[in-house]
Amino acid sequence: xxxxxxxxxxxxxxxxxxxxxxxxxxxxxxxxxxxxxxxxxxxxxxxxxxxxxxxxxxxxxxxxxxxxxxxxxxxxxxxxxxxxxxxxxxxxxxxxxxxxxxxxxxxxxxxxxxxxxxxxxxxxxxxxxxxxxxxxxxxxxxxxxxxxxxxxxxxxxxxxxxxxxxxxxxxxxxxxxxxxxxxxxxxxxxxxxxxxxxxxxxxxxxxxxxxxxxxxxxxxxxxxxxxxxxxxxxxxxxxxxxxxxxxxxxxxxxxxxxxxxxxxxxxxxxxxxxxxxxxxxxxxxxxxxxxxxxxxxxxxxxxxxxxxxxxxxxxxxxxxxxxxxxxxxxxxxxxxxxxxxxxxxxxxxxxxxxxxxxxxxxxxxxxxxxxxxxxxxxxxxxxxxxxxxxxxxxxxxxxxxxxxxxxxxxxxxxxxxxxxxxxxxxxxxxxxxxxxxxxxxxxxxxxxxxxxxxxxxxxxxxxxxxxxxxxxxxxxxxxxxxxxxxxxxxxxxxxxxxxxx
Amino acid sequence: xxxxxxxxxxxxxxxxxxxxxxxxxxxxxxxxxxxxxxxxxxxxxxxxxxxxxxxxxxxxxxxxxxxxxxxxxxxxxxxxxxxxxxxxxxxxxxxxxxxxxxxxxxxxxxxxxxxxxxxxxxxxxxxxxxxxxxxxxxxxxxxxxxxxxxxxxxxxxxxxxxxxxxxxxxxxx
Numbered sequence: 114x115x116x117x118x119x120x121x122x123x124x125x126x127x128x129x130x131x132x133x134x135x136x137x138x139x140x141x142x143x144x145x146x147x148x149x150x151x152x153x154x155x156x157x158x159x160x161x162x163x164x165x166x167x168x169x170x171x172x173x174x175x176x177x178x179x180x181x182x183x184x185x186x187x188x189x190x191x192x193x194x195x196x197x198x199x200x201x202x203x204x205x206x207x208x209x210x211x212x213x214x215x216x217x218x219x220x221x222x223x224x225x226x227x228x229x230x231x232x233x234x235x236x237x238x239x240x241x242x243x244x245x246x247x248x249x250x251x252x253x254x255x256x257x258x259x260x261x262x263x264x265x266x267x268x269x270x271x272x273x274x275x276x277x278x279x280x281x282x283x284x285x286x287x288x289x290x291x292x293x294x295x296x297x298x299x300x301x302x303x304x305x306x307x308x309x310x311x312x313x314x315x316x317x318x319x320x321x322x323x324x325x326x327x328x329x330x331x332x333x334x335x336x337x338x339x340x341x342x343x344x345x346x347x348x349x350x351x352x353x354x355x356x357x358x359x360x361x362x363x364x365x366x367x368x369x370x371x372x373x374x375x376x377x378x379x380x381x382x383x384x385x386x387x388x389x390x391x392x393x394x395x396x397x398x399x400x401x402x403x404x405x406x407x408x409x410x411x412x413x414x415x416x417x418x419x420x421x422x423x424x425x426x427x428x429x430x431x432x433x434x435x436x437x438x439x440x441x442x443x444x445x446x447x448x449x450x451x452x453x454x455x456x457x458x459x460x461x462x463x464x465x466x467x468x469x470x471x472x473x474x475x476x477x478x479x480x481x482x483x484x485x486x487x488x489x490x491x492x493x494x495x496x497x498x499x500x501x502x503x504x505x506x507x508x509x510x511x512x513x514x515x516x517x518x519x520x521x522x523x524x525x526x527x528x529x530x531x532x533x534x535x536x537x538x539x540x541x542x543x544x545x546x547x548x549x550x551x552x553x554x555x556x557x558x559x560x561x562x563x564x565x566x567x568x569x570x571x572x573x574x575x576x577x578x579x580x581x582x583x584x585x586x587x588x589x590x591x592x593x594x595x596x597x598x599x600x601x602x603x604x605x606x607x608x609x610x611x612x613x614x
Numbered sequence: 615x616x617x618x619x620x621x622x623x624x625x626x627x628x629x630x631x632x633x634x635x636x637x638x639x640x641x642x643x644x645x646x647x648x649x650x651x652x653x654x655x656x657x658x659x660x661x662x663x664x665x666x667x668x669x670x671x672x673x674x675x676x677x678x679x680x681x682x683x684x685x686x687x688x689x690x691x692x693x694x695x696x697x698x699x700x701x702x703x704x705x706x707x708x709x710x711x712x713x714x715x716x717x718x719x720x721x722x723x724x725x726x727x728x729x730x731x732x733x734x735x736x737x738x739x740x741x742x743x744x745x746x747x748x749x750x751x752x753x754x755x756x757x758x759x760x761x762x763x764x765x766x767x768x769x770x771x772x773x774x775x776x777x778x779x780x781x782x783x784x785x786x787x
Contacts, residue, residue, distance in 0.1 A: 166777050276700060279690055283648060286683045290655065290676060297672040304672055305658060335719045336712035338751050501750035505743045506765055508723065513769055517777070525727055533720065540706060541640040559675040566670050604700070 118464055119241075122472030125170050132480070134171050135473070138164075138178025139480045143488070146186020147496050148503065149196040150334055153183035153383075154439045154549070155326040156199075159510050161319055161447045162517040169466070172451045174473040180444055181477040184383055184420055185229040185485055190496045192221045192412070198496075201383035201419040204391040208404060208411030215407055219350030219489075220357065224409055225416045226485035227353045228365045232417030233478035235369040236376065236424020240431070241471040243377075248432035248460035256565035257576050261585035262379070263558035266435045267550055268589035269380025272596035275544035276603075282593070284538065288548035291316060292555025299563055311523040318446040318552060320515035320524040321531050325545045326439075327511040328532025333539060334504050348493055351486050361413040364394045372418035376425020380550070382438030383422035390418025424474060431455045431470060434557065439546040442553045450518070636701050641694035648687025655680035715749060722746060739766035 125131065138160070145156025160179045164172040187202030192209035205225060212221040254262070267289075271281035294305045295315030306312040353361075368390035375386040394414030395404040404411050426437025434456035436442035448455060453466060460467055485492075515528035535545055569575035577583045659673035659680070693699065707713065726742040733741070743762035752758055 163772070163777060279686055279693075283644075283683065283686045283690070286679050286686065287651075290651075290679050290683065293676045293679070299670075300663075300672045302662060302672040304662065304676065305655075332716045332719060335715045335746075335750060336710075338712075499752070501747055501752040502761060504750060505746035505762075508719070508746060509739055509743060509765065509769060512723070512727065513773060517773060522727065522730075529720070529723060529727070536716070541637060541644060542700065543644075563670045563674065571670070604698075607701075 115464070115468070118468040119472065121465060122468035122470075123476075125469050126174055126472045126476045131171050131174050132476070134167065134175040135178040135477055135480050136484065138175035139182040139477060139484050140488070142179040142182020142184075143186035143189070143481070143485060143492060144182075144495065146183035147189040147198045147492050148186075148498075149190050149194070149198055149496070150330060150500070150503075151198070151507065152326065152330070153180075153187065153199040153201065154322075154443055154546075155330055156183045156186075157440055157443045157447075158319065158322050158326055159507070159514050161443065161450075162514040164447065165450065165518065167451075169451050169453060170469050170473075173448065173453060173470060174476065176444060176447050176451075177470070177473045177477040178480060180440060181233050181420065181423055181474075181481045182484070183440070184423055185226065185233070185416070185481055186492070188225040188229070188412075188416055189222065189489075189492050192225060193218060193493055194496060199383075201387050201422075202415075203384060204387035204415035204419070205412055207391065207415070208406070208408050209415075211405070211407030212409065212412065217407070218493075219348040220353070220409065221412050222348060222489050222493075223350050223486070224353045224357055224361065224412050226482060226489070227358070228361065228368075228413040228417035229420040229485070230478055230482035231365050232369040232372055232419070232421035233423055233481065234475060235366070235417075236373045236421035236427075237471065237474040237478060238424070239370070239373045239421075240424040240427050240474065244428045244432040245460055245467075247428060248457040251433050251457040252461065254457070254581070256561040256568065257579050257582040258585070259561040260558055260565055261576065261582035261589070262433060262435055263554040263561070265585040265589045266379035266429075266554055267547065267558075268592050269378060270438070270550050271380075271544075271547050272592045273381060273385060274546045276542055276600065278593060278597045278600055280541075280543045281547055284543045284545065285547035285551050288551025289555045289558070291321070291548070292552050293559065298556060298560050311521065316527055316531075317518055317524050319450070319518050320528040321552065322443060322446070322549055323511050323515045324528040324531025325535040325538075325548060327507065327514075328528055329535025329539055329545070331504050331507050331511065332532060332536045334500065334507075338501065348490055351489065357409050361410050364410050364414050365417040368394065368414045368418035369421040372421030373425035373428075375418075376422030376437050377428040379429045379433075379435045379437055382426070382440070383419040386422035386425070387415040387419035391415045420478075427470075427474065431467065432457060432460060436550060436553055439549050442546075442549045445553055636697075636699040638694050638697065638699040640706070641690050641699045645687045645691030645694060648683055648690070652680035652684040652687065655683075718749060719746060722749070735770055736763075736766045739769070 141160050142156060145151045145159065146153055157179050161176070164175050167175065183199065184201055187197055187199030188205040188209065190196050190198040191202040191206040192213050195206060195210045197203045197206050209221045209225065212218065267285050271278065271285050275281045292315065294312055296303050296313055303313060371393065372386040372390055375381050375389055376383065391411060391414050394410050395401045398404065398410060426441040429435045429437055430441045430445050436445045445455060453459070511528060512525055515524045516522065518524060538545055565575050566573070576586060655676050659676050662671060662673040664671045722742065722745055726738060729738050740762045743765060744758050747758045747762070
C-alpha cells in the first residue's frame with residue numbers, strides 16, 4: 114500500500130462537496146435497499162443516473178455510497194417487517210425478526226448497522242491490500258486468460274442463480290447475444306443494428322438493466338395489492354450494548370473475512386455470503402439450536418458478512434474488470450460511463466484513481482454507520498410507506514432514469530421492452546443476473562477469444578494449454594456440472610415426495 | 615403482436631379443477647422461441663462479411679452463441695415434452711385481475727411515453743402517477759393528486775436543475 118497515494122485519496126474524499134455526495138448516496142442507497150421490492154441491483158441502477166454529470170472522483174464516491182447503503186438497508190425491513198429489502202438480507206431475517214417481535218428491534222437494528230460497518234470496512238481494507246497484488250498478477254494475463262476469466266464469472270453466476278441450470282445457461286447466452294449488438298470492436302462491422310443509429314453502440318447498458326431489474330419488478334409488483342404491515346416497534350436504542358459487542362465481536366470479524374473472500378469470487382454475491390456467514394456462526398455456536406429464535410449473533414454474522422462482501426466483490430471488479438455479482442456489474446457499468454475502466458491497466462497507469470476508490474469505499478462505510486445509526490427511526494417509518502404510492506414513483510424514476518443517459522426516448526422504449534422480457538423471464542424462472550453479467554463480460558469474452566484464436570491461427574487448444582486459462586475453464590465446467598447434479602438430485606427428491614405424498 | 619400470441623397460447627385450455635401446474639407449456643414456447651432466435655441469428659450472420667485476414671470475422675462469436683442457444687433450447691424442449699418440466703405455483707391466466715393490472719400498467723406506460731412530447735413532463739407525469747395509484751386501489755383523490763404533483767415537480771427539479779438533464783417540455787411544463 115502506498116501511504117502517500119492513500120492520503121491523497123482521502124484528501125479528495127474529505128472535502129465538503131464529496132462528503133455531501135457520499136451522504137446523499139448512502140441515504141439514497143439505504144432507502145432503496147430498505148424498501149421491500151427494490152433490490153440493491155435495482156436501487157443502484159435507479160440511482161446511477163444521478164451521478165452522470167459529476168466529476169469522476171465525486172461520481173465514483175457517490176456510487177460507492179449507494180452500493181454500501183443499499184446492502185445494509187435491506188436489513189431494516191428484514192428486521193422490522195419480515196421482508197428482506199434485498200436478497201442479501203434474507204439471512205438477517207432469520208434472527209432479526211424474532212428479536213423485533215420480542216420488542217428488541219432497536220437491539221437488532223443497532224447490531225445490524227454496527228456489524229455492517231465493521232464488515233464493510235474490513236472488506237474495504239482487504240480490498241486495499243489485496244487488489245493491487247491481483248492486478249499485478251493479472252498484468253501477465255493475455256487474451257486466453259481473459260476469455261477464461263469471463264467464462265468463469267458467467268458460469269458461477271449461472272450455477273448460483275435460479276433453480277434450473279439449463280435456463281441459467283440460456284439466459285447467459287441470450288445476454289451474450291445482446292452484447293454482440295452494435296459495432297464489432299475488432300472489424301468495425303455493425304451487427305444486428307438493422308439500420309438503427311441508436312443501436313450502433315449496442316443497447317445502452319443502464320436502460321437495459323433498468324428494464325430487466327426495475328420495470329420487470331414493478332410490473333410484477335402491481336399484480337398483487339398487498340396491505341403494508343405497519344411498524345409498531347418503538348426504537349430507543351441506537352448503539353449496540355457493550356455486552357452484545359462482547360458476545361459478537363469474534364463472529365463479526367470471522368464473518369467479515371469470510372464475506373470478503375466469498376465476495377471476491379466472481380459471480381458469488383452478498384446473499385450467499387450472508388448465508389455462509391450465518392451458518393458458520395450457527396455451527397460454531399455453543400447453542401446452535403437457539404438460532405432462528407432471535408439470537409443477536411445471527412444478525413451480526415449475516416450483516417457483517419454481506420457488507421464485507423461489497424469490498425470483496427470490488428476486488429475482481431476493480432483489478433480484473435470482472436464483476437463479483439449483479440450489483441457490482443451495475444457499478445462497473447456506471448464506472449465505465451464515468452470514464453473509469455477497471456482492470457490491471459488502471460492499477461498500472463492511474464493508481465491515484467484506484468486509491469480514491471479505496472478511500473471512497475472506506476468513507477462510504479463510515480458515513481453509512483453514522484447515517485444508519487442516526488436515521489434508524491426515519492428509515493423505520495419510511496418502509497411502511499404504502500406500495501400503491503411507492504410503485505408508481507418507481508415507474509416514473511425508471512422512465513426518467515433510462516431517458517437521462519443519452520436524452521433519448523429510444524432508450525426508454527428499450528427499457529420498457531426489456532421490462533416485458535424481464536417480467537416473463539421472472540415468471541418462468543429464468544434468472545436475470547446472468548444476462549446482466551453477460552452484458553458486461555460479453556465484449557471482453559468475445560474480443561479476447563478472437564484475439565487468442567488469431568494468435569494461435571484458429572487452434573482452440575491455446576485455451577487449454579496455458580495453465581491459468583486451463584484452470585479457470587476447468588473450474589467453470591466443474592461449477593456448472595456440480596450445480597447440474599445438485600439440481601437433478603433435488604428434482605428427483607421432489608418427484609419422490611410427490612409420488613409418496 | 616408476438617406477445618399477444620404468447621399470452622393467448624398460455625391462457626388457453628385451463629381446467630377449473632385445481633391441479634399441479636408445471637412449466638411445460640412455457641418451456642415449450644420458450645424452447646421454440648430460442649430455436650427461432652438462434653435460427654434468426656444464423657440467417658443474419660450469413661450476411662456479415664467474412665474476414666479473410668483475421669479468419670474469425672464478425673459472425674464468428676454470434677454463431678458460436680447461437681449454436682449454444684439452439685442446443686439448450688432443444689434440450690429444454692425435449693425435457694418439456696418428456697414431462698420433466700418444473701412445477702410452479704403461479705400460473706399465467708389472462709383473466710387474473712393481477713395480470714390484467716400489469717398489462718394496464720404497461721399500456722399506461724406506453725401512452726405516457728407517447729404523450730410526453732405533447733403534454734410536457736410535469737402534466738404528463740402527474741396524470742400518469744395519479745392513474746397508476748388509482749390502478750393500485752388508492753382512493754384518496756386529494757392525497758393522490760398532491761403526491762403526484764409533488765413527485766413530478768421534485769423529479770423535474772432534480773434532473774433539470776441539479777443534474778442539468780433536459781426533460782421533454784411542453785404545455786404546462
